[in-house]
Amino acid sequence: MSLAIETRQLTRTFGDFRAVDGIDLQVERGTFYGFLGPNGAGKSTTIKMLTGLLAPTRGEINVLGRNMLDRTQALDAKRHVGVVPENLALFDQLNAREYLTFIGRMHLLPRDTIRTRTSELLSLLDLTDEENKLALEYSHGMRKKLALAAALIAAPELLFLDEPFEGVDAVTSRVIRDLLAGFVARGSTVFLTSHVLDLVEKLCTHVGIVVQGKLVEQAAMAEIRAGGTLEDKFLKAAGANATDSPKLDWLEAPPS
Amino acid sequence: MNIEHLRAFLWLRWRIRVNQAKRAGTLNSVLTAILAIAGLVVSAALFVAGIVLGAAVMPELSSSVRLYVWDGIVLAFLFTWMIGLLADLQRSEGLALDKVLQLPVSPAGAYLVNYLSSFFSLTLVLFLPGMTGLILGQVYHAGAEMLLALPLLAAFVLAVTALTYQFQGWLSAMMVNPRRRRLVIVLFTSVFILLSQLPNLLNLIRPWDSTVADGNEVTRRQTELREQFQAGGISPEEYLRRNQEVTQEVAAARLQQVSETGTEVESITRLVNSVIPPGWLPLGAADLAVGHVLPALLGGCGLALIGVGSLWRGYRATVRMYTAGGTGSDRRRKVVAVAIRPDAKARMVEWRLPWVSEYASVVAMAGLRSLLRAPEAKMMLIVPVVALGPMAAAFFTIKTHSFPVPDWVGPLVAVWVVGFLLGITMQLAANLFGYDRDGFRAFVLSPAPRREILLGKNLALAPLILGLGALVGIGIGFAFGIRFDQILATLIQLLMMYLPYCLIGNTCAILAPFAVPSGSLKGARPGLSVVLSQLVAMIAFMFLVGLPGMIPAGVEAILAEAADMHGLPVSLVLSLISLGISVWIYRRLLNWQGRLLAEREQTILTTVTSRSD
Numbered sequence: 001m002s003l004a005i006e007t008r009q010l011t012r013t014f015g016d017f018r019a020v021d022g023i024d025l026q027v028e029r030g031t032f033y034g035f036l037g038p039n040g041a042g043k044s045t046t047i048k049m050l051t052g053l054l055a056p057t058r059g060e061i062n063v064l065g066r067n068m069l070d071r072t073q074a075l076d077a078k079r080h081v082g083v084v085p086e087n088l089a090l091f092d093q094l095n096a097r098e099y100l101t102f103i104g105r106m107h108l109l110p111r112d113t114i115r116t117r118t119s120e121l122l123s124l125l126d127l128t129d130e131e132n133k134l135a136l137e138y139s140h141g142m143r144k145k146l147a148l149a150a151a152l153i154a155a156p157e158l159l160f161l162d163e164p165f166e167g168v169d170a171v172t173s174r175v176i177r178d179l180l181a182g183f184v185a186r187g188s189t190v191f192l193t194s195h196v197l198d199l200v201e202k203l204c205t206h207v208g209i210v211v212q213g214k215l216v217e218q219a220a221m222a223e224i225r226a227g228g229t230l231e232d233k234f235l236k237a238a239g240a241n242a243t244d245s246p247k248l249d250w251l252e253a254p255p256s
Numbered sequence: 257m258n259i260e261h262l263r264a265f266l267w268l269r270w271r272i273r274v275n276q277a278k279r280a281g282t283l284n285s286v287l288t289a290i291l292a293i294a295g296l297v298v299s300a301a302l303f304v305a306g307i308v309l310g311a312a313v314m315p316e317l318s319s320s321v322r323l324y325v326w327d328g329i330v331l332a333f334l335f336t337w338m339i340g341l342l343a344d345l346q347r348s349e350g351l352a353l354d355k356v357l358q359l360p361v362s363p364a365g366a367y368l369v370n371y372l373s374s375f376f377s378l379t380l381v382l383f384l385p386g387m388t389g390l391i392l393g394q395v396y397h398a399g400a401e402m403l404l405a406l407p408l409l410a411a412f413v414l415a416v417t418a419l420t421y422q423f424q425g426w427l428s429a430m431m432v433n434p435r436r437r438r439l440v441i442v443l444f445t446s447v448f449i450l451l452s453q454l455p456n457l458l459n460l461i462r463p464w465d466s467t468v469a470d471g472n473e474v475t476r477r478q479t480e481l482r483e484q485f486q487a488g489g490i491s492p493e494e495y496l497r498r499n500q501e502v503t504q505e506v507a508a509a510r511l512q513q514v515s516e517t518g519t520e521v522e523s524i525t526r527l528v529n530s531v532i533p534p535g536w537l538p539l540g541a542a543d544l545a546v547g548h549v550l551p552a553l554l555g556g557c558g559l560a561l562i563g564v565g566s567l568w569r570g571y572r573a574t575v576r577m578y579t580a581g582g583t584g585s586d587r588r589r590k591v592v593a594v595a596i597r598p599d600a601k602a603r604m605v606e607w608r609l610p611w612v613s614e615y616a617s618v619v620a621m622a623g624l625r626s627l628l629r630a631p632e633a634k635m636m637l638i639v640p641v642v643a644l645g646p647m648a649a650a651f652f653t654i655k656t657h658s659f660p661v662p663d664w665v666g667p668l669v670a671v672w673v674v675g676f677l678l679g680i681t682m683q684l685a686a687n688l689f690g691y692d693r694d695g696f697r698a699f700v701l702s703p704a705p706r707r708e709i710l711l712g713k714n715l716a717l718a719p720l721i722l723g724l725g726a727l728v729g730i731g732i733g734f735a736f737g738i739r740f741d742q743i744l745a746t747l748i749q750l751l752m753m754y755l756p757y758c759l760i761g762n763t764c765a766i767l768a769p770f771a772v773p774s775g776s777l778k779g780a781r782p783g784l785s786v787v788l789s790q791l792v793a794m795i796a797f798m799f800l801v802g803l804p805g806m807i808p809a810g811v812e813a814i815l816a817e818a819a820d821m822h823g824l825p826v827s828l829v830l831s832l833i834s835l836g837i838s839v840w841i842y843r844r845l846l847n848w849q850g851r852l853l854a855e856r857e858q859t860i861l862t863t864v865t866s867r868s869d
Binding site for chain 2: 092105114
């Protein structure tokens with residue numbers, strides 16, 4: 001079994017608060033892995049540690065067979081990884097083409113390749129008309145699309161996406177889904193976090209559910225589906241039950 | 257709109273201020289509370305002081321001095337008011353109307369309530385009681401008509417606040433586009449800084465001052481007398497008598513000139529006060545003290561009209577903005593179909609720099625592209641211009657009064673000013689990553705060796721800092737008429753100093769970074785250690801780089817004066833040697849700094865991406 005991501009006892013604390021608590025992740029190459037959890041469960045913290053944006057307090061991280069805690073190996077791993085982080089990584093004062101050129105050059109791509117891929121990505125993500133605007137002038141959805149284009153430009157082996165569909169319109173969402181499906185089909189790996197369970201259920205081949213910093217479920221989608229829907233599984237893992245939710249009498253009373 | 261809405265708005269403003277203070281830490285909260293209490297105490301004290309001054313001192317003053325006093329107060333008021341406005345503009349989270357228009361408040365109500373709640377500013381709290389006291393104090397001597405100054409004062413406050421409010425509304429319409437917002441902030445800040453420097457520059461140049469010319473005239477005539485006396489042309493008594501006459505003549509002429517200047521200044525001041533609306537308050541108040549009511553009445557009506565007109569225009573612009581969803585103009589956005597161009601270039605960001613790696617090259621070009629657009633960098637570059645203003649004025653004074661300057665001074669001044677320039681732009685170099693904000697994440701995620709990122713960052717700054725330094729160095733060189741090889745030596749010294757400047761800046765940026773809100777130069781709650789680090793970086797540069805940087809020019813000066821070795825390019829040779837040493841040190845230390853950056857990049861990321869209010 002060839003693993004794209006593997007962690008052992010991955011832990012991160014902020015003061016007394018344990019945001020991520022001893023997570024053991026195993027993500028096989030060529031899978032579409034959905035990392036789910038309620039708000040504040042530790043998804044973004046985990047993804048930050050996996051991509052080198054945040055140092056773990058304890059534990060081990062291996063990405064594409066490289067130890068991310070070793071600086072030299074981490075740099076080597078970053079050559080094969082694309083990331084759309086939670087708060088993105090855009091330079092406000094660069095326009096879309098300039099930013100993609102910057103990212104392409106940081107991956108040592110030839111100029112012609114950068115130009116062609118930039119044009120294709122901008123066109124695919126419907127940003128061509130806006131390519132001369134600065135990133136600071138973009139709407140949230142457009143920024144997200146630009147960040148996705150930057151993550152893809154170097155044709156990485158592994159893609160980390162933190163809420164990639166948040167704020168993105170339905171048409172682009174469909175384009176991204178098709179693009180990611182093709183990306184996985186060629187043998188690359190996607191690791192994404194999302195709150196849209198339907199979408200995860202449609203796209204992902206494997207799922208991990210994190211609650212209060214702990215990985216409470218990690219299985220293939222087929223196994224999850226065998227025991228009910230992903231939503232049922234998620235709600236059960238998160239300790240929530242829709243039928244038991246408290247009622248607000250004053251909202252159920254007729255309007256005055 | 258009702259009183260409950262006004263109370264809610266006031267409470268909202270109050271809570272925003274309190275929360276801002278709380279988030280800035282306990283010490284800041286305590287200091288803010290102390291300042292607020294002190295502000296109220298000072299306000300009460302100013303009211304009492306105003307009454308005392310108005311009753312006891314103002315009646316003793318001449319009409320023109322009373323006008324100057326009121327002018328001074330109004331200028332101080334407007335200055336602090338502008339500072340408040342500047343702070344409001346730079347604050348990224350304001351109290352915009354679009355945040356409340358979904359609530360059950362009409363646009364007119366929200367507009368008026370928001371305007372009224374904007375009255376609770378420090379400037380008004382401090383100045384209004386003092387000005388009121390000053391008017392009330394004068395009633396005792398000037399009579400009941402002095403009370404007319406109170407509605408005049410009210411009209412003045414209405415005009416200033418309404419104009420400001422209209423201006424802010426116009427700016428917010430302009431600043432819907434974030435790119436334009438930053439430009440507006442830069443322009444406004446720059447104009448304010450330059451305007452506030454004007455009195456300083458005028459005071460330094462003193463175009464009206466003839467003291468130096470008088471001194472030169474006295475010296476010339478006294479020298480002539482002394483020569484006549486030494487040649488035996490006049491007796492000692494005659495020499496003493498005529499010497500005294502010279503001094504007395506010049507003093508009398510000077511007195512005459514002062515008197516004429518005083519009359520001239522008074523008439524100019526009255527004219528300016530009559531023409532510029534803020535001057536109507538001083539003019540009206542000063543004239544009321546001598547029983548002239550008309551200027552106060554006219555001024556009051558004029559100011560009230562301006563205030564009401566501004567409010568009305570501001571309201572209409574605001575409503576247009578929120579209902580039409582733009583600046584109110586009918587211009588429609590053009591939809592232009594852009595063809596896909598596979599060969600389209602990102603021009604500058606694609607440039608490859610010679611002799612450096614692809615990583616350093618792209619970091620440098622993308623960094624420079626960002627800097628050229630970033631308002632913070634533009635504001636930062638205004639600082640040297642402002643700081644160099646007084647120096648230029650001093651130089652202008654030296655030139656116009658023909659003070660003798662030894663030849664060796666020019667090269668030293670050129671190097672010193674260039675070093676000084678680097679020192680005052682240290683804030684930009686010492687927080688290299690603070691201005692990247694979310695963009696710094698791209699560096700952390702990148703496979704680039706961290707040494708190359710630092711090198712690229714240093715190269716990105718070079719055209720701005722070295723360009724400005726070279727311009728100033730060459731300018732000073734020509735102004736002092738120094739030799740070509742000395743100008744060349746100054747430029748080499750600039751390069752020599754730039755490398756340690758980068759090293760010090762890099763170290764500070766790695767060890768003590770801080771977040772900077774976009775469009776601002778002010779750090780978002782930098783800790784004491786950060787402020788101290790920045791200060792240490794600046795001082796370290798001055799002593800470790802600036803002073804040694806003057807050695808080549810200094811050695812040449814000593815050789816010229818002590819050993820009479822003129823015209824030798826000593827400074828040039830020594831500058832080349834020191835540049836070689838500087839390059840060697842830079843290359844060595846950059847490797848170490850790259851490792852340090854790799855160790856600390858996640859900490860830096862947390863700091864520079866922290867959101868600020």
